[in-house]
Amino acid sequence: DQQVKQNSPSLSVQEGRISILNCDYTNSMFDYFLWYKKYPAEGPTFLISISSIKDKNEDGRFTVFLNKSAKHLSLHIVPSQPGDSAVYFCAASVEDSNYQLIWGAGTKLIIKP
Amino acid sequence: EAGVTQSPTHLIKTRGQQATLRCSPISGHTSVYWYQQALGLGLQFLLWYDEGEERNRGNFPPRFSGRQFPNYSSELNVNALELEDSALYLCASSMTFGTGRHRGYGYTFGSGTRLTVV
Numbered sequence: 001d002q003q004v005k006q007n008s009p010s011l012s013v014q015e016g017r018i019s020i021l022n023c024d025y026t027n028s029m030f031d032y033f034l035w036y037k038k039y040p041a042e043g044p045t046f047l048i049s050i051s052s053i054k055d056k057n058e059d060g061r062f063t064v065f066l067n068k069s070a071k072h073l074s075l076h077i078v079p080s081q082p083g084d085s086a087v088y089f090c091a092a093s094v095e096d097s098n099y100q101l102i103w104g105a106g107t108k109l110i111i112k113p
Numbered sequence: 114e115a116g117v118t119q120s121p122t123h124l125i126k127t128r129g130q131q132a133t134l135r136c137s138p139i140s141g142h143t144s145v146y147w148y149q150q151a152l153g154l155g156l157q158f159l160l161w162y163d164e165g166e167e168r169n170r171g172n173f174p175p176r177f178s179g180r181q182f183p184n185y186s187s188e189l190n191v192n193a194l195e196l197e198d199s200a201l202y203l204c205a206s207s208m209t210f211g212t213g214r215h216r217g218y219g220y221t222f223g224s225g226t227r228l229t230v231v
Binding site for chain 2: 034036041042044045046089100103104105106
């Protein structure tokens with residue numbers, strides 16, 4: 001039972017353009033969402049998060065959008081840079097689960113020069 | 114500030130053997146989480162320790178176990194290794210759960226231990 005789904009295993013984007021990574025969830029009780037970035041041979045690093053009371057959170061080139069009615073969130077990276085090439089994980093948590101993070105399978109983002 | 118450190122980096126074991134993986138959290142972090150990332154899959158939650166106690170475990174058999182020491186470092190033990198246990202095992206640490214600050218902000222991961230079972 002995959003509660004957090006990232007349906008695109010990979011995404012290729014031209015440098016300088018916008019990268020949009022998508023994440024869908026099924027549990028309407030999720031109240032906190034996070035994006036992590038992972039380089040090969042390294043652990044994931046926290047990128048940006050959003051509470052369910054908001055629909056947008058922005059941090060520099062990174063913006064996360066939350067559409068609760070569609071149970072969908074997306075991460076926008078503008079402009080995309082070569083260093084953004086990594087695997088991006090979407091994660092969600094709900095208070096009742098002791099804040100445990102439920103993770104998506106990840107999307108590999110490739111930025112082409 | 115030193116990050117989360119995991120040892121060993123790589124581990125090769127024979128089927129049926131036992132593996133012990135170690136994790137040292139960031140200073141001041143009391144919670145330690147273990148995750149398994151098998152090839153092509155996302156992060157699967159294994160275990161959560163906080164203040165020396167097991168707080169939660171994922172959907173893994175009992176041969177996956179661990180403990181947290183008084184200095185908050187942690188060990189993950191995998192007994193009776195099977196070929197499908199081959200994966201990257203990631204440890205993360207955070208501030209204590211009660212503050213709520215660990216809701217994403219405080220998860221810091223180590224670089225992982227690559228376990229190969231042959």
